[in-house]
Amino acid sequence: MDVVLNAQGLTKTYGSGKDAVQVLGGISFAVTRGEFVSVVGPSGCGKTTLLFAIAGLHSVTSGTVTFNGKPVTAPPKGVAVVFQDYSRSLFPWKNNRDNVVFGMARLAGLSSAQKKDKAQEMLEAVGLTGFADKYPWQLSGGMQQRVAIARGLASQSELLLLDEPLAAVDAQTRADMQDLLLDLAIRFKQTCVLVTHDVEEAVYMADRVVVLTRRPTTVDHEIIIELGKKRDQISTREDPRFLSARHDVMTSIRNFRAAAPAHAA
Amino acid sequence: MNSFRVFDLLLRFRTLISFVLVVAVWQFVASLGLVPEKYFPGIPAIASGFWAMLKSGELFNAEWRTLTRALVGLAGASALGIGLAILSDISPTFRRGFAPVAALIQPIPPAALVPMAVFMLGLGPKLYTFIIILVTVWPPYFNGVAALASVSDVQIRSGQMLGLSRWEILWRIKLPAAMPEIFAGVRYASTISLLAVVVAEMLAGHDGLGFLLIRKAFAIRIPEVYTLMFVCALNGVVMNAMVNALRWQMTGWHIRMTGQPA
Numbered sequence: 001m002d003v004v005l006n007a008q009g010l011t012k013t014y015g016s017g018k019d020a021v022q023v024l025g026g027i028s029f030a031v032t033r034g035e036f037v038s039v040v041g042p043s044g045c046g047k048t049t050l051l052f053a054i055a056g057l058h059s060v061t062s063g064t065v066t067f068n069g070k071p072v073t074a075p076p077k078g079v080a081v082v083f084q085d086y087s088r089s090l091f092p093w094k095n096n097r098d099n100v101v102f103g104m105a106r107l108a109g110l111s112s113a114q115k116k117d118k119a120q121e122m123l124e125a126v127g128l129t130g131f132a133d134k135y136p137w138q139l140s141g142g143m144q145q146r147v148a149i150a151r152g153l154a155s156q157s158e159l160l161l162l163d164e165p166l167a168a169v170d171a172q173t174r175a176d177m178q179d180l181l182l183d184l185a186i187r188f189k190q191t192c193v194l195v196t197h198d199v200e201e202a203v204y205m206a207d208r209v210v211v212l213t214r215r216p217t218t219v220d221h222e223i224i225i226e227l228g229k230k231r232d233q234i235s236t237r238e239d240p241r242f243l244s245a246r247h248d249v250m251t252s253i254r255n256f257r258a259a260a261p262a263h264a265a
Numbered sequence: 266m267n268s269f270r271v272f273d274l275l276l277r278f279r280t281l282i283s284f285v286l287v288v289a290v291w292q293f294v295a296s297l298g299l300v301p302e303k304y305f306p307g308i309p310a311i312a313s314g315f316w317a318m319l320k321s322g323e324l325f326n327a328e329w330r331t332l333t334r335a336l337v338g339l340a341g342a343s344a345l346g347i348g349l350a351i352l353s354d355i356s357p358t359f360r361r362g363f364a365p366v367a368a369l370i371q372p373i374p375p376a377a378l379v380p381m382a383v384f385m386l387g388l389g390p391k392l393y394t395f396i397i398i399l400v401t402v403w404p405p406y407f408n409g410v411a412a413l414a415s416v417s418d419v420q421i422r423s424g425q426m427l428g429l430s431r432w433e434i435l436w437r438i439k440l441p442a443a444m445p446e447i448f449a450g451v452r453y454a455s456t457i458s459l460l461a462v463v464v465a466e467m468l469a470g471h472d473g474l475g476f477l478l479i480r481k482a483f484a485i486r487i488p489e490v491y492t493l494m495f496v497c498a499l500n501g502v503v504m505n506a507m508v509n510a511l512r513w514q515m516t517g518w519h520i521r522m523t524g525q526p527a
Contacts, residue, residue, distance in 0.1 A: 057422055075426045088417040093441045093518045102437075105427040137522045155427065 003069075004159055004191045005031040005054065010063035011216070012049055023049050025216025026063065031159075036185055036192045038202035040249060041212030042256040047195045050217070051163050054193065055081050067159065077106050080157035084164040086145040090136040096123060096147050097132035103151035122150040125184065142173035149181070153188050160185070162194040166201065175233050178205060182231055199253065203245045204231060211249055214256040223248055280502055306488045311495070314488030323477060324496070331462055331474040332500060334390075336507070338397025339458040343451050346402045350409025350447075351435065360410065367403065375400045375461040379468040388469055396465045401458040408450030412443035445519040448512045455504045463497060474500075 012024040023046035031037050041047055052058040054065055056075040065072040067079060080103070083089040090099050100119035104110060110118070123132055126146040136144050145165060152160055162181070166174045182205060185192050196202050202209050203225055211220045225245050227236060236242055275282065288308055295307040302310075318324035353360035375396055382392045416439045424434045466475025474493055481489040513520060 052422075055426065057425060075428060077428060079426070081422070081426050083419050083422070085417075085419050089419040089423050091420065091438070091441070092522055093444075093516070102423075103427065105429060135518060135522070151423075 002033040003030050004033050004035075004067065005193065006064075006066045007050075007054060008064050008066075010050065010053055010065065011061045012046065012053065012058070013061045022216040024053070024060070024063075025213075025218045027212070027217060027219055028063075029210050029219055029222070031191060031193060033158075033191055034189065036182070036194070036205055036207045037210060038194045038196060038206035038208075039210045039212065040196055040199055040202040040253065041217060042214045042253050043197060045212050045214050045217045045256075047197070047212070048163060050212075051081070051161055051193070051195045055079060055161055057081075078157050079159045079161065080152035080155045081161045081163060082145075082148050082152045082165045084167050086141065086148045086165075086168070087136075089148055090144060090151075092135060092137050095133050095135050096128065096139070096150075099136060099147055100150045100154045103154035105155075107156060119150070119154060122154045123147070125153070125187070126150045126180065140173075142169045142177060145169060145177065146180070149184065153184060153190070158189075158191055160190045160192045162192060162196075164196050164198075165194075167196070167198070174201075179231070179233065181205070182229075186229060199246060199249045200237070203242060203249060204236060209245065209249055211252050214259070220252055220256075284499075304487060306491065310488040311491045314486070315492040315495075318489055318492060324492075327472060327474045327477045327493075328496060328500075330472050331459075331466065332503065334393045334397065334462045334466075334473065335455075335458045335500070335504065338394060338401060338462060339451070339455050339504075339508075341394060342398045342401035342454060342458065343405045345398060346405030346450070346454070347409050347447060349402070349406050350413060351440075353406075353410050354413040354435070354439070355431075367406070370399065371403050373399075375464045376468060379465055382465075383469050388471065392469060393462055393465055397458050397461045400461045401454045404450035404453040404457070405447055406450075409443060409447050412446035413439050416442045445516045448508075448516055452505065452508050452512070455508045456501060459497070459500055459504060 007030070008028050010024050010027040011022065013020050013022045015021055027050060029037075029039075039047060039050065049058065053060045054072070056065070056072045056079070059073075067076045070076070091102065094102065097116060097119045100122050101112075101115045104115050104118065107115070120132055123129065126149050128143060128146055128150070131139065131143070131147075136147055139147070145168075149165070165181075166177050169177060178201065181192075184190065192205075194202065194205055206225050207229075209223045209225060211222065212218070213220045223245050226241055227239060292308045295302065295305055299305075306314075315324070349363065353363060378396050378399060379392075382395050386392045386395055420438050420442060421434060424438045429437065462473070463475035463478070466473035467479050468475075470476035474497060478490060478493040478497075481493065
């Protein structure tokens with residue numbers, strides 16, 4: 001199996017002495033090429049800390065992350081992140097086209113005209129034809145997140161890290177965006193890791209769900225979602241395999257929450 | 266013509282309208298005769314004083330020098346203020362060390378700086394530059410420090426994910442993001458630089474509006490004194506228009522985004 005991302009025994013402790021808080025308690029999981037993996041866990045389990053560690057944005061206290069076999073110590077070429085907070089991740093002084101062009105900062109050998117063409121293509125891919133000259137703040141929340149996704153794809157990454165990218169959009173937009181992300185992942189051959197607190201979303205999107213414990217967080221178990229690559233907002237969500245996976249994950253998370261001390265809930 | 270159009274027109278000519286209003290109120294107060302006309306002349310007397318100084322060329326000469334000094338001073342102070350803000354952003358040690366220095370220098374009135382500047386630098390362009398920069402540098406500096414510190418961490422991480430260096434992140438993300446707030450400081454500084462240059466000219470100059478104003482006051486040429494006061498006020502408008510043009514050029518996105526053209 002072609003392992004793209006491999007996390008081994010990741011721990012992260014903030015602070016020191018008696019103020020030390022261990023957030024990650026030794027997380028290990030691997031992601032193979034073309035896979036869509038969701039990572040879910042109870043609130044406050046350090047999902048974002050984990051994602052930033054994988055992305056090379058934060059260091060870990062111990063453990064290793066490798067991307068395509070190479071240890072990650074800084075953000076590696078070939079990894080893109082779509083952040084939850086789209087309105088603060090895009091650049092309001094650039095129009096949408098230039099925001100997407102910015103995503104190509106690491107692509108050598110493209111002229112600025114080629115980059116602009118490519119940005120146009122990416123905006124079309126996310127359904128924003130005709131919005132290239134508009135600014136992010138002229139768009140709705142869902143559309144802004146589409147620009148952020150286009151920027152992520154434009155970097156020609158292999159691994160797309162999604163940090164609760166749909167947490168801030170309304171329910172209908174969210175369903176559309178889930179399907180868009182699934183389509184794009186296949187079309188642009190992206191390996192995806194989605195970090196979310198939404199169990200339904202985690203199961204709906206993923207080939208495999210990694211369930212985390214509460215702090216100090218470890219991997220509780222993994223479930224393979226055998227629903228194929230083609231998902232449908234209505235029929236997939238009614239499929240007994242979907243329901244049983246959802247039941248499994250929700251039960252685990254509820255148990256962790258029940259066992260958690262009140263201040264961590 | 267509906268009320269919206271009227272309001273729009275009023276808004277467009279608001280500077281002119283305020284000017285006309287001030288002139289009207291002035292003339293009204295003068296005609297009440299509360300202060301002897303000699304000391305508080307009406308608009309016609311002030312206008313003839315204006316005309317006399319315009320014909321002799323002394324007004325244009327003084328105006329040109331004062332405005333140039335204020336502009337050069339503002340440009341220098343803004344560049345220095347932004348430079349110091351960048352340095353403070355890069356080095357927390359510098360920022361903390363510089364804070365007491367700033368706190369000590371900032372409250373010194375420009376007039377109090379003049380004697381020291383004369384002893385140190387003599388009577389010349391260096392004197393003006395020194396005084397203007399020392400009193401004008403603070404708004405761009407403090408606004409710059411605050412703005413650079415509050416750039417969204419998500420924007421910075423977006424840059425880090427693309428492998429940008431610290432300098433590229435500063436240049437391509439932090440500075441553009443901070444620019445609107447820096448410009449708010451520069452606009453405020455533009456007024457201060459006008460105040461500083463006129464005060465310096467009054468106390469140590471041999472030309473410029475401040476110098477001319479003092480000379481006319483000592484000669485008891487009262488309408489001319491008032492003329493010069495009006496010219497000082499109009500300089501604020503000129504300076505603001507110039508800074509505003511640059512602000513639209515550099516941060517027009519922010520003005521359109523917030524819908525607040527001022």
